[in-house]
Amino acid sequence: MNVSVLSDLVGDDPGTLRDLLQLFQNSAAAAMNEFDTAWQARQLSGLVQVSHRIKSSARFVGAVPLAELCASLEQLATQEDIPGCEAILPQVYSAIELVNDEISRYLEDSWPNKTDARAPDI
Numbered sequence: 001m002n003v004s005v006l007s008d009l010v011g012d013d014p015g016t017l018r019d020l021l022q023l024f025q026n027s028a029a030a031a032m033n034e035f036d037t038a039w040q041a042r043q044l045s046g047l048v049q050v051s052h053r054i055k056s057s058a059r060f061v062g063a064v065p066l067a068e069l070c071a072s073l074e075q076l077a078t079q080e081d082i083p084g085c086e087a088i089l090p091q092v093y094s095a096i097e098l099v100n101d102e103i104s105r106y107l108e109d110s111w112p113n114k115t116d117a118r119a120p121d122i
Contacts, residue, residue: 001102005062018111021103024061028054028096039089047077047085051092058099066095 003017010016031054038046055070069092076084 001099001106002062002064003106006060009060014110018107021061021107024057025100025103027057028100032093032096035089035092039085042082044077044080044082044085048074051077054096061099061103063095063099063102066092066099069095 003021006020007017010020031050034050035047038044038050051070051074055067055074058064058067058070069088073085073088073092076088
């Protein structure tokens, strides 16, 4: 993850960076549930929608490997490649968890006195 990608887009305001990173964490965690729901129902259109959304968000926060995996999943689901989707979904989940862990470490290092790491309700 490269936070400078995000700061290049929105500026260096620490509060804004923190809020956007926390928002991404929450969105990515929710996406894992959405992926599960779509996959269990074999709703490939759901996989396309969620992977497209997370791909864009991942690029925004500088999580390029996650964005690339989501682009691959989006393409596989669009092509109705069920074995391909099945093979890549665990990689997407692992990448989401890795990025969320990296964000948590970044937030802890940048704001050590901030105990509430959840994004604000909006």
